Amino acid sequence: MNREPDQSAIPTSDPFATFDAWFAEAQAAEPNDPNAMALATATPAGAPSVRMVLLKGHGPDGFVFYTNAHSRKGGEIRTNLQAALLFHWKSLRRQIRIEGPLTEVTPAEADAYFHSRPRVSQLASAASDQSRALADRADYYARLAEVEARFPEGSVIERPPHWTGFRLAPTAIEFWLDRPGRMHDRRRFERDGPETGGVWSSTLLYP
Numbered sequence: 001m002n003r004e005p006d007q008s009a010i011p012t013s014d015p016f017a018t019f020d021a022w023f024a025e026a027q028a029a030e031p032n033d034p035n036a037m038a039l040a041t042a043t044p045a046g047a048p049s050v051r052m053v054l055l056k057g058h059g060p061d062g063f064v065f066y067t068n069a070h071s072r073k074g075g076e077i078r079t080n081l082q083a084a085l086l087f088h089w090k091s092l093r094r095q096i097r098i099e100g101p102l103t104e105v106t107p108a109e110a111d112a113y114f115h116s117r118p119r120v121s122q123l124a125s126a127a128s129d130q131s132r133a134l135a136d137r138a139d140y141y142a143r144l145a146e147v148e149a150r151f152p153e154g155s156v157i158e159r160p161p162h163w164t165g166f167r168l169a170p171t172a173i174e175f176w177l178d179r180p181g182r183m184h185d186r187r188r189f190e191r192d193g194p195e196t197g198g199v200w201s202s203t204l205l206y207p
């Protein structure tokens with residue numbers, strides 16, 4: 001086993017550039033949903049819950065996903081804006097953790113993304129009472145039929161106001177890279193508070 005000291009392979013500069021580079025490699029390598037990420041939310045009492053969502057936009061201002069604000073996650077977000085994201089790209093053996101508060105996207109952003117989706121997805125999400133108990137799948141089909149009747153082929157499907165997006169503004173981003181012999185490389189970036197200019201700095205961590 002090589003015990004020679006080596007350099008961290010995770011760049012110490014701009015974490016967003018490293019995110020972009022790793023995400024581009026994942027888009028080329030992963031067979032399905034390279035933009036899938038686990039979203040952790042918690043109740044105000046600190047009971048966590050986690051589920052997968054799709055990353056639909058990202059940049060230094062944040063990481064965006066879309067959902068139904070009446071869902072379980074929506075209820076948790078309403079009362080506790082702190083959240084965390086996790087990407088694990090299995091074929092690349094890489095992980096990225098992101099933490100920070102959420103804000104809702106603007107209605108214009110939510111409209112633009114909603115209407116970019118296939119018509120069937122717009123109808124299905126408009127008909128879904130996400131996370132509520134469903135006695136029978138027939139009830140969901142009945143709601144879908146109602147929505148289809150309201151918005152006939154060729155008409156614009158109105159975005160339900162509770163179908164929206166959230167942007168996580170990162171205060172910490174941590175990269176994990178598989179290395180031989182469990183000598184993994186781990187680097188955590190943290191952003192200073194706005195009073196000190198919101199500068200990012202990073203530290204190596206034991207794996």
Ligand SMILES: Cc1cc2nc3c(=O)[nH]c(=O)nc-3n(C[C@H](O)[C@H](O)[C@H](O)COP(=O)(O)O)c2cc1C
Binds near residue numbers: 033049
């Ligand atoms: C790969 C994958 C991607 C998903 N993407 C989304 C998404 O972008 N938005 C969403 O609301 N649910 C998405 N889901 C479904 C969620 O994981 C979850 O079942 C749903 O949002 C309800 O979660 P909640 O009850 O915690 O609110 C996805 C599921 C999988 C497996």
